[in-house]
Amino acid sequence: MSSPLANEIEDENVVLVAYSMAVPKQRHTKSRRNKRRANIFLKSPVLTVCKKCGKPVLPHIVCLNCGYYKGVEVIDVLKKLTKKEKKAKQQEMKAQQAEGGTEKEKSLSWEGLSKR
Numbered sequence: 385m386s387s388p389l390a391n392e393i394e395d396e397n398v399v400l401v402a403y404s405m406a407v408p409k410q411r412h413t414k415s416r417r418n419k420r421r422a423n424i425f426l427k428s429p430v431l432t433v434c435k436k437c438g439k440p441v442l443p444h445i446v447c448l449n450c451g452y453y454k455g456v457e458v459i460d461v462l463k464k465l466t467k468k469e470k471k472a473k474q475q476e477m478k479a480q481q482a483e484g485g486t487e488k489e490k491s492l493s494w495e496g497l498s499k500r
């Protein structure tokens with residue numbers, strides 16, 4: 385009882401605090417543990433380039449930037465936008481079309497895709 389903590393241990397309340405440690409209430413299964421750890425090793429998604437607008441998109445999925453899939457318009461991207469947003473979006477799309485092939489070639493590189 386020579387240590388400075390010895391006096392505190394005599395007090396009943398302090399004893400409870402000093403000896404209560406965080407203890408798991410229930411055992412977690414291997415399955416649960418493995419499911420948690422599976423997310424640690426997530427890989428970056430494989431991306432392709434949209435033929436219409438040149439933005440990186442997931443394969444077999446409609447491009448959310450321009451709403452096209454396999455050269456067909458599936459989603460009307462401008463429908464839900466306000467008048468101001470519509471104008472900005474249309475200008476952006478025009479600019480992308482004007483730039484053409486050079487932008488597409490650049491975005492194919494992994495460095496370009498990872499930056500976006």
Ligand SMILES: [Zn+2]
Nearest residue numbers: 434437447450
């Ligand atoms: Zn697109």
